[in-house]
Amino acid sequence: MKIIDAFWDTRNLGVRCAELVFSVGESIPASNDLKTALAGYEYIAAKVPAGNTEIADFLQREGFTFAECSIGFEHDLGSIGDDELASHQMRMTHRLARDGEEEYILGRIEQGLFCTDRIYLDPFFRHELAARRYVEWLKDELARGAQLYDVFFDNAKVGFFSYKEIEEGVSYPFLIGLYPENRGRHLSANLVSESLLLSRERGCHLSRTVVSSNNIAIIKAQEAAGSRIYRIHYVLTKHQ
Incomplete structure (x- = not known):
């Protein structure tokens, strides 16, 4: 799990933004660790490799909403x-x-x-x-x-x-x-x-x-x- 301070979107959107990036095969993080890492951010976009439905389900339980698929x-x-x-x-x-x-x-x-x-x-x-x-x-x-x-x-x-x-x-x-x-x-x-x-x-x-x-x-x-x-x-x- 990698957290990126998305300062460019903070500038453009007027709220403090972060990107949360998961790697292929990564396991589910602890809920408290995630909350601590994202404290202070107002808008977070999480990116999860397709197929890792466990992390996607976990994020939805943590209040995230599916927005789109990013297709390369x-x-x-x-x-x-x-x-x-x-x-x-x-x-x-x-x-x-x-x-x-x-x-x-x-x-x-x-x-x-x-x-x-x-x-x-x-x-x-x-x-x-x-x-x-x-x-x-x-x-x-x-x-x-x-x-x-x-x-x-x-x-x-x-x-x-x-x-x-x-x-x-x-x-x-x-x-x-x-x-x-x-x-x-x-x-x-x-x-x-x-x-x-x-x-x-x-x-x-x-x-x-x-x-x-x-x-x-x-x-x-x-x-x-x-x-x-x-x-x-x-x-x-x-x-x-």
Whole structure:
């Protein structure tokens, strides 16, 4: 059991936050030890490897509520052929966000673009806080060297994705967003594919990302793009 002081969420949500992370095969902690370790925190998100129902049940007895599953997807980039690359880029392209375009994307996120995460769905938090959390997270990532890309379909801007590399040869596209006015056009899988193509262009052999089980659309998009699940965590939360 590892307790992380989630200072970034404390800043964004206005309550003292912690993450409680369990490892595969870990046993149930003592109730008093857990209470002592979490004293002073107001919002806790616990992450438990899927299949460890004993710890999940224990946490629920301790007042935690199931919020979502955190699903890790990965894609073997060697499976993307040159013909697929060429045909895809005939209609959809990506471009590094230019001056002013980053602010435009941040503004769209702040309007409430993402509405399936555990913060947005938690009645304790205002929807504006959930949007602000994404904005501040993305700003932090950009300051650490991540990049933001506009995505175009038939030369019209339809969405965006953020990009970083978490280790040599492994990309991590995140916050993949399709603008609401383009929903219903079956572009979500193409948007995911665009982030995978950039990863391949950068010389990566593997791409990984994490999505919420509450976001059915992105799960379907990842699967349609050829990504496969490599891990799942239960996420349970508690206010105290």
